[in-house]
Amino acid sequence: MKTDLLSLRDVNSCYGESHVLHDINLRVAEGEVVALLGRNGSGKTTTLKTVMGLLEPKSGVIEYAGRALRDASPEGRARAGIQLVPEDRRVFAGLTVEENLVLAAMGCAKPLTIDAMYEVFPRLGERKKSHGRHLSGGEQQMLSIARALIQSPRLLMLDEPFEGLAPIIVRALMEVVGRLAKEGQTIVIVEQNVKACLTLADRVYLLSNGLVVHEGSAKALMDDKETQKRHLSV
Numbered sequence: 001m002k003t004d005l006l007s008l009r010d011v012n013s014c015y016g017e018s019h020v021l022h023d024i025n026l027r028v029a030e031g032e033v034v035a036l037l038g039r040n041g042s043g044k045t046t047t048l049k050t051v052m053g054l055l056e057p058k059s060g061v062i063e064y065a066g067r068a069l070r071d072a073s074p075e076g077r078a079r080a081g082i083q084l085v086p087e088d089r090r091v092f093a094g095l096t097v098e099e100n101l102v103l104a105a106m107g108c109a110k111p112l113t114i115d116a117m118y119e120v121f122p123r124l125g126e127r128k129k130s131h132g133r134h135l136s137g138g139e140q141q142m143l144s145i146a147r148a149l150i151q152s153p154r155l156l157m158l159d160e161p162f163e164g165l166a167p168i169i170v171r172a173l174m175e176v177v178g179r180l181a182k183e184g185q186t187i188v189i190v191e192q193n194v195k196a197c198l199t200l201a202d203r204v205y206l207l208s209n210g211l212v213v214h215e216g217s218a219k220a221l222m223d224d225k226e227t228q229k230r231h232l233s234v
């Protein structure tokens with residue numbers, strides 16, 4: 001069995017008085033693609049934010065690469081190899097594609113090259129002189145993922161990477177994510193596009209009201225229409 005790169009044990013997270021995550025237990029093995037699925041508001045983004053250190057858990061343990069994360073800041077976690085590509089595609093609108101990538105690589109001990117990012121996303125190479133604000137939604141998403149990838153993450157977390165994108169762009173992005181997975185990249189993906197997500201993932205956790213209500217292989221869930229209907233908007 002592969003060793004866990006990430007594990008959450010009995011993790012509880014709150015926004016002020018509002019208790020959102022309830023005793024979350026999950027694990028991600030090195031090289032695995034794990035999907036978090038669930039209806040709107042079930043706690044998927046909150047789980048990613050808790051792992052990234054943007055939200056401090058009220059209780060529970062998060063272990064990454066064999067060590068409890070405890071007080072590490074989001075920057076510290078990024079330095080340790082955790083990258084979150086947020087739902088809102090944070091790119092600098094006033095900077096070019098190339099400048100966005102240069103900035104992302106800064107402060108990273110062993111960044112990949114900008115050319116390597118253009119190999120992953122040839123479209124970004126064609127648009128390297130364009131400002132963030134002039135990119136299409138799909139190009140912004142590519143740039144957002146490239147900004148994380150250039151930092152050579154050990155754990156890449158993608159929050160709804162396909163949201164609002166045309167089917168042809170979704171297919172192109174799925175191909176890139178699939179290739180990264182084949183090359184051994186560990187990925188946690190949150191998506192509303194259940195079919196895309198189950199195609200890419202090895203294992204799945206289903207969340208409902210901040211609880212893990214199902215865990216299993218993506219293949220098994222693909223055939224389990226009953227569980228999908230019960231916990232997902234399909």
Ligand SMILES: Nc1ncnc2c1ncn2[C@@H]1O[C@H](COP(=O)(O)OP(=O)(O)OP(=O)(O)O)[C@@H](O)[C@H]1O
Nearest residue numbers: 015018020038039040041042043044045046047192
């Ligand atoms: N900053 C916040 N302050 C207070 N409550 C929040 C905040 N962010 C999220 N919540 C609440 O926490 C719960 C879980 O939200 P979360 O965003 O983690 O769900 P999600 O599964 O990612 O859903 P979505 O697909 O809508 O992003 C929801 O009830 C939401 O209203």
